[in-house]
Amino acid sequence: MTCNPFHNQRPDFKKLYIFGAGGSGREVAWLAEQSWGSEVEIEFLVDIPDHPRQDVNGHVIKLISEVTPDGSARIVIAIGDPSARRRIAALCAATGLQEAVVVHPRAEISDSVELDVGTVICAGVILTTNIRVGRHVHINVGCTVSHDGIIGDFATLSPGVHVSGHVHIGQGAFIGTGANLINGSADAPLVIGSDAVIAAGACVTKSVEQGALVAGVPAIRKR
Ligand SMILES: CC(C)(COP(=O)(O)OP(=O)(O)OC[C@H]1O[C@@H](n2cnc3c(N)ncnc32)[C@H](O)[C@@H]1OP(=O)(O)O)[C@@H](O)C(=O)NCCC(=O)NCCS
Numbered sequence: 727m728t729c730n731p732f733h734n735q736r737p738d739f740k741k742l743y744i745f746g747a748g749g750s751g752r753e754v755a756w757l758a759e760q761s762w763g764s765e766v767e768i769e770f771l772v773d774i775p776d777h778p779r780q781d782v783n784g785h786v787i788k789l790i791s792e793v794t795p796d797g798s799a800r801i802v803i804a805i806g807d808p809s810a811r812r813r814i815a816a817l818c819a820a821t822g823l824q825e826a827v828v829v830h831p832r833a834e835i836s837d838s839v840e841l842d843v844g845t846v847i848c849a850g851v852i853l854t855t856n857i858r859v860g861r862h863v864h865i866n867v868g869c870t871v872s873h874d875g876i877i878g879d880f881a882t883l884s885p886g887v888h889v890s891g892h893v894h895i896g897q898g899a900f901i902g903t904g905a906n907l908i909n910g911s912a913d914a915p916l917v918i919g920s921d922a923v924i925a926a927g928a929c930v931t932k933s934v935e936q937g938a939l940v941a942g943v944p945a946i947r948k949r
Contacts, residue, residue, distance in 0.1 A: 731836075744770050745790070803815060806864065806866075808882050815862050832849050860881070866883055869886065878896045886903055890908050890916075892912060893907050893910055897921070899918045924941075927943070
């Protein structure tokens with residue numbers, strides 16, 4: 727049984743543009759198909775004029791400059807790198823495209839979780855209680871986020887990341903595959919600074935400074 731307030735919500739749009747036609751784009755397309763079936767038409771967008779633009783898994787690819795925004799379409803950005811996603815979000819906003827929230831039907835999310843626009847929540851994710859997820863956050867397959875978490879705008883959680891309670895992840899932080907972040911407390915949350923990078927497989931036991939790269943078990947600063 728699915729525990730997910732987004733499950734069975736009918737979309738108030740007819741078309742979903744997915745910016746990025748690579749592996750991440752195909753995964754988000756699958757996610758959207760699982761969520762909305764044929765109710766929503768999917769098209770990929772790119773911003774590279776000489777992109778070959780063959781259909782991908784049955785969906786056409788267009789240049790973003792060819793799109794005329796209207797109320798019946800939404801966009802989601804399928805790019806893992808936080809800074810690239812931030813740049814494309816600004817481009818989409820300038821084009822007048824409104825963002826969707828895309829949540830896989832087999833994510834488990836409590837009613838006390840807030841998801842902001844542009845967010846992608848993949849299959850197998852569990853978000854427990856009192857968690858705030860910012861704009862254009864990506865939470866990849868099989869991640870868990872425990873109570874009282876904050877995930878800042880444009881942060882990326884790669885596959886299989888586990889975030890314990892009272893952890894605050896800053897804007898634009900990148901958390902590599904399989905990383906574990908141990909818990910903070912109500913008085914002293916564990917803080918991942920904005921634009922920090924956590925290497926794949928790291929175990930983060932203390933707060934990480936803004937822009938730092940940490941790796942290993944326990945994680946230590948590499949630069
Ligand atoms: C952390 C990461 C981004 C660093 O990449 P980079 O900027 O090219 O940095 P380098 O490879 O030069 O590594 C910097 C240091 O960190 C170490 N390091 C990098 N990744 C590491 C890891 N996963 N575990 C342990 N140490 C790691 C390197 O050995 C190096 O250490 P040194 O300075 O002591 O020699 C990358 O290794 C990584 O883990 N990426 C995550 C990929 C991922 O999860 N993708 C998800 C796709 S869906």
